[in-house]
Amino acid sequence: MSVIEVTDLRKSYGGRTVVDDVSFTVDEGEIFGILGPNGAGKTTTVECVEGLRVPDAGRVRVTGLDPVADHARVARVLGAQLQESELQDKLTVREALELYAALYDKPADWRPLAERLGLTARLTTRFGKLSGGQKQRLFIALALIGNPRIVVLDELTTGLDPRARRDTWELVEDVRANGVTVLLVTHFMEEAQRLCDRIAVIDKGRVAALDTPAGLIRRSAGGTVISFTPSAPLDDRDLNALPALASVAHKDGRITLSGTDETVNAVITLLARSHVTAHQLRVSDATLDDAFLDLTREEAA
Amino acid sequence: MNIAVLRTETRLFGREPGSLFWILLFPTLLLVILGSIPAFHEHERDLGGLRTIDVYVPVSVLLGLIVSGLQAMPQTLTGYRERGILRRMSTTPVRPSALLTAQMTVYGAAALASALLALVVGRLAFDVRLPEQPFGYLLALLLTVLAALSLGALVSALSRTTKIAGAIGSAVFFPAMFCAGVWMPVQAMPDVLAEAVGYTPFGAASQALNQAAAGDWPGWAHLGVVAAWIVLLTAGAARWFRWE
Numbered sequence: 001m002s003v004i005e006v007t008d009l010r011k012s013y014g015g016r017t018v019v020d021d022v023s024f025t026v027d028e029g030e031i032f033g034i035l036g037p038n039g040a041g042k043t044t045t046v047e048c049v050e051g052l053r054v055p056d057a058g059r060v061r062v063t064g065l066d067p068v069a070d071h072a073r074v075a076r077v078l079g080a081q082l083q084e085s086e087l088q089d090k091l092t093v094r095e096a097l098e099l100y101a102a103l104y105d106k107p108a109d110w111r112p113l114a115e116r117l118g119l120t121a122r123l124t125t126r127f128g129k130l131s132g133g134q135k136q137r138l139f140i141a142l143a144l145i146g147n148p149r150i151v152v153l154d155e156l157t158t159g160l161d162p163r164a165r166r167d168t169w170e171l172v173e174d175v176r177a178n179g180v181t182v183l184l185v186t187h188f189m190e191e192a193q194r195l196c197d198r199i200a201v202i203d204k205g206r207v208a209a210l211d212t213p214a215g216l217i218r219r220s221a222g223g224t225v226i227s228f229t230p231s232a233p234l235d236d237r238d239l240n241a242l243p244a245l246a247s248v249a250h251k252d253g254r255i256t257l258s259g260t261d262e263t264v265n266a267v268i269t270l271l272a273r274s275h276v277t278a279h280q281l282r283v284s285d286a287t288l289d290d291a292f293l294d295l296t297r298e299e300a301a
Numbered sequence: 302m303n304i305a306v307l308r309t310e311t312r313l314f315g316r317e318p319g320s321l322f323w324i325l326l327f328p329t330l331l332l333v334i335l336g337s338i339p340a341f342h343e344h345e346r347d348l349g350g351l352r353t354i355d356v357y358v359p360v361s362v363l364l365g366l367i368v369s370g371l372q373a374m375p376q377t378l379t380g381y382r383e384r385g386i387l388r389r390m391s392t393t394p395v396r397p398s399a400l401l402t403a404q405m406t407v408y409g410a411a412a413l414a415s416a417l418l419a420l421v422v423g424r425l426a427f428d429v430r431l432p433e434q435p436f437g438y439l440l441a442l443l444l445t446v447l448a449a450l451s452l453g454a455l456v457s458a459l460s461r462t463t464k465i466a467g468a469i470g471s472a473v474f475f476p477a478m479f480c481a482g483v484w485m486p487v488q489a490m491p492d493v494l495a496e497a498v499g500y501t502p503f504g505a506a507s508q509a510l511n512q513a514a515a516g517d518w519p520g521w522a523h524l525g526v527v528a529a530w531i532v533l534l535t536a537g538a539a540r541w542f543r544w545e
Contacts, residue, residue: 050392051391051392052388052545072394073394075392076394078392080392082385082388085384085385085389086384086385087386088309088313090313090317091309091313095309095312100393102303102304103303103305103306103390103393103394104393105394142389146393
């Protein structure tokens with residue numbers, strides 16, 4: 001069952017189209033990623049889902065409700081962590097949790113929430129004195145405090161050190177394990193690849209691709225990378241004739257090819273036919289990074 | 302109005318020593334300093350037989366209102382918008398207007414407390430008579446608080462950043478104080494000037510408060526000027542206020 005439906009969403013600011021016919025649905029219980037370069041329209045898209053912005057055209061539904069017209073009801077089922085938002089400097093962690101809990105009819109108990117987010121030792125610390133990681137954890141707690149069915153996390157780990165980032169990822173998985181649907185906005189490939197069930201790649205306001213991380217990698221040209229040092233030179237014509245080949249590179253006597261699984265099979269056949277041995281043969285999947293660059297390349301050029 | 306938000310904002314106000322001093326204490330402190338000048342205890346013919354200290358009590362009352370509404374509140378509100386605090390509240394079932402009303406309530410209450418302190422200290426320390434028309438005085442006072450708050454709201458609406466809010470606040474602050482009679486009580490101003498000042502929110506307020514203090518019902522003309530300003534300023538604030 002889908003809990004978020006976005007259909008032909010369009011939004012412009014002063015004549016500049018920021019979101020251009022974006023459509024996707026998010027199923028209950030999944031971690032859905034919105035991935036894209038800075039300024040691609042990711043945040044504007046989720047702000048329309050949160051009801052913070054009014055779409056110029058298109059339809060947004062959250063559990064069947066319109067986030068703008070039915071704002072209060074949507075706010076009860078959707079928790080949000082916003083990019084670049086703060087709290088009052090002199091508000092303590094405990095006061096912030098109590099305040100936000102009081103804004104909902106049936107809030108979660110903030111104590112176990114604070115415990116789970118490692119904030120218990122910081123309850124009397126003022127917001128202004130928290131570290132970046134602690135602030136982010138507090139914002140996750142505030143996003144979860146209304147017992148939401150859906151949580152939107154926008155650039156969750158930006159500015160965190162690698163350790164804090166990994167902790168936060170575990171936390172997001174934990175949140176999903178509790179049955180909460182997660183809409184995750186990010187520009188970190190590693191984060192998207194690790195966490196998301198499905199990803200919408202947004203570039204220049206449009207959905208460039210929508211698939212599982214593995215699917216995105218597979219579908220991009222050069223999803224598989226093959227490298228080896230041949231025992232005898234291979235004919236370039238043979239190499240270039242390989243099926244589904246995306247690129248060929250020679251360096252220090254080593255050949256690096258990218259393509260698909262079909263290319264791998266053909267290379268092995270070619271090597272056997274030519275009686276050439278491949279030293280240090282390595283076959284690896286391209287990362288989401290490669291896939292992303294491939295998906296967004298043409299439009300950048 | 303959301304009680305949890307109001308409680309939080311009240312608590313946060315208590316953590317701002319600057320606001321506490323300038324709103325609650327400074328006007329009365331100024332009164333005490335002026336009251337320590339012996340000459341200010343003499344009856345002046347220019348002031349209709351009043352002592353200078355008598356006319357400075359209403360001035361101190363207005364000063365607290367102006368500092369609270371015009372200097373303190375726009376800074377806080379603009380900061381809340383600038384730092385995404387209003388936006389954060391927009392994602393909850395409670396609207397960010399809850400923060401706005403809580404702010405106005407807190408600063409309005411602080412302004413009234415400041416006024417009360419000035420009246421009490423004036424009475425106890427310098428034998429300045431309490432307003433002889435208390436209901437008229439209260440009405441004029443409440444209207445003036447609303448005028449100060451709506452002026453502050455307009456400043457927040459027009460200021461994109463706290464720096465701008467500070468600059469506009471100060472630019473309006475000095476004329477407002479002049480009209481309130483901080484440098485020259487309205488009674489001592491030349492007639493033409495006093496009449497002109499009577500059309501400004503705090504000049505009109507000052508005259509309404511003085512009338513009520515002397516035992517008369519404050520003139521409807523003065524109250525009307527203050528009320529008209531409230532409507533005008535509130536409309537402007539509502540027209541231009543941005544949540545982000």
